[in-house]
Amino acid sequence: MPANRVLLVDKDVDALAELATKLRERGIRVSLANGTQMACERAKAGGYDVVLAAREIAQPETGIGVIDALSVELTDVPPLLVLDDRENIDAIVTRIGELAKPNDRGSRQSINPSAHALEHGPLADLLVVLATERRSGTLTVTTSKGSGEVRLVEGEIADAVYVRLEGLKAITRMIGEREGTATFTPGAPAIMRRMTEATRTIVDEARSLVEKAATLRAGAGELATSTLLASEGSQPDGLSEVDQHVLSRLRVPATLDEMLDELSHADALILESILALDKRGRIKRLGHASSRVQLCGPDQLHLVRASASRARAAGFSGPARLVFAATPSRLAVFGHTVLSLADAFPSQEPAPAVPVPYVLATIRLGDGVDLDVIALPLVPAYAPLWPMALAGAAVVVRLDEAAARSLEEACASVSVPVLDARAIFGALEESSPVQVASLIKTALEAEGVAAA
Numbered sequence: 001m002p003a004n005r006v007l008l009v010d011k012d013v014d015a016l017a018e019l020a021t022k023l024r025e026r027g028i029r030v031s032l033a034n035g036t037q038m039a040c041e042r043a044k045a046g047g048y049d050v051v052l053a054a055r056e057i058a059q060p061e062t063g064i065g066v067i068d069a070l071s072v073e074l075t076d077v078p079p080l081l082v083l084d085d086r087e088n089i090d091a092i093v094t095r096i097g098e099l100a101k102p103n104d105r106g107s108r109q110s111i112n113p114s115a116h117a118l119e120h121g122p123l124a125d126l127l128v129v130l131a132t133e134r135r136s137g138t139l140t141v142t143t144s145k146g147s148g149e150v151r152l153v154e155g156e157i158a159d160a161v162y163v164r165l166e167g168l169k170a171i172t173r174m175i176g177e178r179e180g181t182a183t184f185t186p187g188a189p190a191i192m193r194r195m196t197e198a199t200r201t202i203v204d205e206a207r208s209l210v211e212k213a214a215t216l217r218a219g220a221g222e223l224a225t226s227t228l229l230a231s232e233g234s235q236p237d238g239l240s241e242v243d244q245h246v247l248s249r250l251r252v253p254a255t256l257d258e259m260l261d262e263l264s265h266a267d268a269l270i271l272e273s274i275l276a277l278d279k280r281g282r283i284k285r286l287g288h289a290s291s292r293v294q295l296c297g298p299d300q301l302h303l304v305r306a307s308a309s310r311a312r313a314a315g316f317s318g319p320a321r322l323v324f325a326a327t328p329s330r331l332a333v334f335g336h337t338v339l340s341l342a343d344a345f346p347s348q349e350p351a352p353a354v355p356v357p358y359v360l361a362t363i364r365l366g367d368g369v370d371l372d373v374i375a376l377p378l379v380p381a382y383a384p385l386w387p388m389a390l391a392g393a394a395v396v397v398r399l400d401e402a403a404a405r406s407l408e409e410a411c412a413s414v415s416v417p418v419l420d421a422r423a424i425f426g427a428l429e430e431s432s433p434v435q436v437a438s439l440i441k442t443a444l445e446a447e448g449v450a451a452a
Contacts, residue, residue: 004100005029007078009039009053009066013125017132019052022089028096032129036066037120040073044114048078049100052092058082115183118143123182124175124203130184131155131199137187143180150174151191157202158193167195169266172206176213209268216271220256223278226285227253227336229431242273252332253286286333286431292342293433295363296441305365307444316392319362319370322443323390323416325407326399326430328355328377334399334430335360338373341437355379357389363440373440378402386410395419397443399428419446 006028010016013034020030031048033039036057043051053066058080067080079099083092116126123141127150130139134155141148141162148162148170162170195202217224230250239247242265249259259274260267277283296304311320324334338344338361347359355377363371376389376396383406390396391414398407399421411418421428424442429435 004049004096005031005047006050006052006096007031007033007039007043007048009033009035009051009057010083011035011054011057013128013132015054016129019083019089020132023093026089026093028093030133032132034125034129035121036064036069038116038126038129039066040069041114041116043070043078044073050081050096051078052081052083052096054083115181118177118180118182122175123177124207126182126184127157127175127199127203131157131203135184135186138185140183140185141174141177141180142183143174143177145177148174152199153188153193155199157195157197157199159191159195164261168202168206168209169264171202172209172213172266175203175206176210209266212268213266213271216268216275217256220271220275222285223274223283224256227255228259228274229253229284229286229333231282231284240273242269243277246270246273246277247282250283251329253336284431286336286340292340293437294342295344295365295437300441301365304441304444305367305369308365308369308371311371311394311444313392313394319372320444321372321374321393322440323357323374323376323393323396324360324399325376325378325396325402327402328379330399330430331360331375331377334436335375337431337433337436338363338440340433341440344373354382356382356385371440371444376407378407380406383407383410387413390414390416395443395446397421397439399430417446419443 006023008016008020008023008030009032010019011034013032016032016034020032023030031042033042039051039053039057051066051070058065058067059082067077070077081092081095081099118141126139130152132155136153136155137151139150139152141150146163148160148165150160150171151158157171160167160170160174162174165173228250229252230247245263245265246259249263254262256271256274260270263270274283308320311322313320324331326334339346341361341363343364344361345364346361349359352358357374357376360373360375363373365371374389374393376386378400380403383403386407387410390410393414393416395417396407396411397419398404408418419442421439424439425435428439
């Protein structure tokens with residue numbers, strides 16, 4: 001006769017693993033569930049001779065027990081054995097033999113694909129269950145943030161991906177999700193193994209990282225809601241590898257979530273680094289869209305609108321164009337600040353991968369009058385392309401001294417005036433929405449004077 005097949009149900013995954021090992025040593029086929037919900041999900045996908053349940057699952061003080069829940073889900077409910085003495089393994093095996101239904105066991109197949117709701121049982125417990133059962137297959141996880149896969153070979157995690165993340169970081173993010181579904185499909189996945197540690201070791205480390213990241217994020221304060229930028233400073237020997245990667249990424253503005261998604265380090269390590277760098281004054285916060293600054297007051301809007309109308313070059317279609325020239329990193333900060341202005345909208349086209357001119361934003365001034373704000377990265381290798389982008393511009397505003405001669409030559413070749421921002425503000429703070437708004441208005445006025 002085929003071996004008896006039982007479904008073992010207990011909230012304690014360590015107890016599940018220990019008892020499952022003892023039962024398998026006696027030739028019993030065991031599947032695991034860490035609660036009533038998982039028991040129902042697994043029971044619907046495969047047939048069992050007996051359900052073994054811990055007393056707190058079988059006869060809970062509140063809610064329905066596992067056998068009642070199974071009665072709702074199944075037409076043929078297996079007999080239930082309530083576990084009181086887990087040490088008396090021989091008595092348990094005897095009772096399984098007495099309760100098991102003998103009919104139709106030979107036609108039963110292995111468990112089919114089954115879905116598990118994360119709100120009813122943590123993904124970490126499911127991974128431990130699958131590891132204990134030495135299952136091979138693919139666990140597909142779907143949440144509101146995206147989807148991922150965990151591939152298992154005889155219960156050991158061989159590879160994992162989640163959205164754009166891989167490996168331990170992907171596992172950690174998925175374990176941290178509390179809503180969604182996890183569907184296990186049996187079979188041998190054709191993959192190259194990239195993770196070699198035991199599943200339980202990976203799960204324990206991921207759990208620890210999830211808890212640590214949650215604690216650090218709760219203490220991040222404004223860092224969690226602001227756009228961040230690396231602050232200039234010396235490079236002390238005390239910087240860790242993670243610190244160096246964080247500062248390198250923050251040469252251009254980024255939010256905390258963008259940092260966590262783009263860097264390969266664990267979220268907890270990135271958060272720890274950001275908090276430490278912030279205490280050392282190496283990170284500054286930029287304004288964000290929730291507090292947008294007006295380009296000008298209502299009493300000045302008609303003057304700015306008239307200036308923008310006059311700034312449109314004859315023979316060129318589209319809005320008037322103001323070009324702002326600087327190093328790429330400075331333009332990244334300037335562009336973020338421009339988008340914090342009221343009625344400034346990002347370009348429909350993504351920023352190019354190479355440092356060539358592109359539209360930062362379009363400012364809508366009303367009455368059908370728009371103003372394009374153009375970025376000109378001052379990378380000398382691309383200077384031959386600049387005249388094509390500058391033709392038809394109202395004025396070029398230089399934010400720093402990079403490639404000064406090449407810029408002047410390009411502007412002279414297409415007869416576009418150059419305005420030095422430092423002559424107006426001295427040390428321009430490109431992260432200040434007030435200064436950027438004033439600079440844009442000054443550039444329009446300067447174009448009007450030049451045209452006159």
